[in-house]
Amino acid sequence: MRILHTSDWHIGRSFHGHSTLDALGSVLSVLAAQVREHEVDVVLVAGDVFDSAAPSAACYPVLTRTLRALSDAGAQVVVTSGNHDSAARLGFQAELLREGIHVVTDPLTVGTPITIDDRFGPVHFYGIPFLEPALVRHLWPDAALRTQADTIAHAMSLVRADLAERGGRSVVMAHCFAAGVDATPGVEREIRQGTLDVVPLSAFEGPDYVALGHIHGRQQLSPRVRYAGAPLHYSFGEGDKPRGSWLIETDAAGCVSAEWLDLPVPRALVTLTAPFDELLADPRFASAEAAWVCARYTDATPQLEPMRRLQARFPHCAAVVHAPSVERADDAATYAQRVHASRSHAELMDAFLVHVRNGEGATKSETALIHEIVAERAAAEALA
Incomplete structure (x- = not known):
C-alpha cells in the first residue's frame, strides 16, 4: 500500500499580514497531482488543517477542492484535527463527505480504526485527534490525564488493545510534540510548556508507521516515526526547510519504506543582514528582489521609514529588524x-x-x- 503523509496545512494563516490562500491552494493542487502520479492509495493529513478554530468563509473552498482532488486522483483520505482546529467545526460534516474521505475528530473513536484493504489484506489506520488533557480527562476518569504525554499514552494503549484483537498492519496518526524533535524557535505556536507536554517516543511503540503533525519541518525520529511538516513556509525561521510529504510504502509484513516528495515553493524566503545602504543598493542582494525578505540592518542607529525604503527594492519585504552589529553597554x-x-x-x-x-x-x-x-x-x- 502506498501512503502519502502530510500535515499542518494551516488553511487561512497569514504571513506577516499577507494572505496565503492562493499560494497554499496551488501547492495542494501539486500534492494531488503527486497522488495520481505515484498511485497513492491513502493520504494522511495529521492535524492543523485550518489555522484557526473559526476559519473565514474563504478557507472552506480550499479544503473542499483539495479533498475532492485527492479523491479524484484515486486515494482515500484520512484527516485528523490538530491544536489549531476546532474539532467540532472540522468534524461536523464528516458524515456528509463522499465515500473514501474520513475525518477523525471525536476522542471517543480513538482505538477504532479506519480499515482499508490492499492486495495483501487490511491496513488499520488509527487517527488520534489533538487531545487537550483538560477537555478530555472526563471521558476517561480513571486514566489520570494531566499532560499531553498522558493523553497520547492512554490513546496508544487503546490502539494497542484493539490491534491485539484485530491483528494485521497498522498506521497511527497523531498531532503532538514528540521527544527528539529539532524544533526551530518560533516555527510553531507551541502547545508545550517547559517539558511537561513532550511525548516520549516510546509512547508510539506498536504500529508499523506513525504519521505525526505539529512540527513544520521534515523530521525523522525513527524509521517508523516521522513528521512531514507544513506544505508552505509560514515563518522566516522555516525558510531553509524543504516543503513536501512522505511517500510511505508498506509490504505484506508491515515493513515500510519512505521517500520524500518535494513540493514547490511559491516564493522563496530569505533573511538579509547588512548595513542599510548595502541592503538598498548592493548587487549581491539582487537575487532576493522577488523573494519574501526579512531585512536585518546592522547600522548603529535606527533608520527613518525603513520598510517603505526597502520595499522600493524588495517589493515583498515582510519584516524589518534593527540589529546593530555592535551593542554598546548602557543602563x-x-x-x-x-x-x-x-x-x-x-x-x-x-x-x-x-x-x-x-x-x-x-x-x-x-x-x-x-x-x-x-x-x-x-x-x-x-x-x-
Missing part, C-alpha cells in the same frame, strides 16, 4: 547620571540620543539644529 543608572550631569538643554538632548541610539550621540548637523532650536526657544521665552 538606566548611567543614563540617569548623564541627565543629572547635563548643564544645558542641548546636552540633555544629546544624552537622550546616546541612550536611544546605541551610544551614538548627535551628529554635527544635528548638534547645529539642536542649538538653533534651543536658541529659538530661549528667545521666545524672553519675549514672553
Whole structure:
C-alpha cells in the first residue's frame, strides 16, 4: 500500500499580514497531482488543517477542492484535527463527505480504526485527534490525564488493545510534540510548556508507521516515526526547510519504506543582514528582489521609514529588524547620571540620543539644529 503523509496545512494563516490562500491552494493542487502520479492509495493529513478554530468563509473552498482532488486522483483520505482546529467545526460534516474521505475528530473513536484493504489484506489506520488533557480527562476518569504525554499514552494503549484483537498492519496518526524533535524557535505556536507536554517516543511503540503533525519541518525520529511538516513556509525561521510529504510504502509484513516528495515553493524566503545602504543598493542582494525578505540592518542607529525604503527594492519585504552589529553597554543608572550631569538643554538632548541610539550621540548637523532650536526657544521665552 502506498501512503502519502502530510500535515499542518494551516488553511487561512497569514504571513506577516499577507494572505496565503492562493499560494497554499496551488501547492495542494501539486500534492494531488503527486497522488495520481505515484498511485497513492491513502493520504494522511495529521492535524492543523485550518489555522484557526473559526476559519473565514474563504478557507472552506480550499479544503473542499483539495479533498475532492485527492479523491479524484484515486486515494482515500484520512484527516485528523490538530491544536489549531476546532474539532467540532472540522468534524461536523464528516458524515456528509463522499465515500473514501474520513475525518477523525471525536476522542471517543480513538482505538477504532479506519480499515482499508490492499492486495495483501487490511491496513488499520488509527487517527488520534489533538487531545487537550483538560477537555478530555472526563471521558476517561480513571486514566489520570494531566499532560499531553498522558493523553497520547492512554490513546496508544487503546490502539494497542484493539490491534491485539484485530491483528494485521497498522498506521497511527497523531498531532503532538514528540521527544527528539529539532524544533526551530518560533516555527510553531507551541502547545508545550517547559517539558511537561513532550511525548516520549516510546509512547508510539506498536504500529508499523506513525504519521505525526505539529512540527513544520521534515523530521525523522525513527524509521517508523516521522513528521512531514507544513506544505508552505509560514515563518522566516522555516525558510531553509524543504516543503513536501512522505511517500510511505508498506509490504505484506508491515515493513515500510519512505521517500520524500518535494513540493514547490511559491516564493522563496530569505533573511538579509547588512548595513542599510548595502541592503538598498548592493548587487549581491539582487537575487532576493522577488523573494519574501526579512531585512536585518546592522547600522548603529535606527533608520527613518525603513520598510517603505526597502520595499522600493524588495517589493515583498515582510519584516524589518534593527540589529546593530555592535551593542554598546548602557543602563538606566548611567543614563540617569548623564541627565543629572547635563548643564544645558542641548546636552540633555544629546544624552537622550546616546541612550536611544546605541551610544551614538548627535551628529554635527544635528548638534547645529539642536542649538538653533534651543536658541529659538530661549528667545521666545524672553519675549514672553
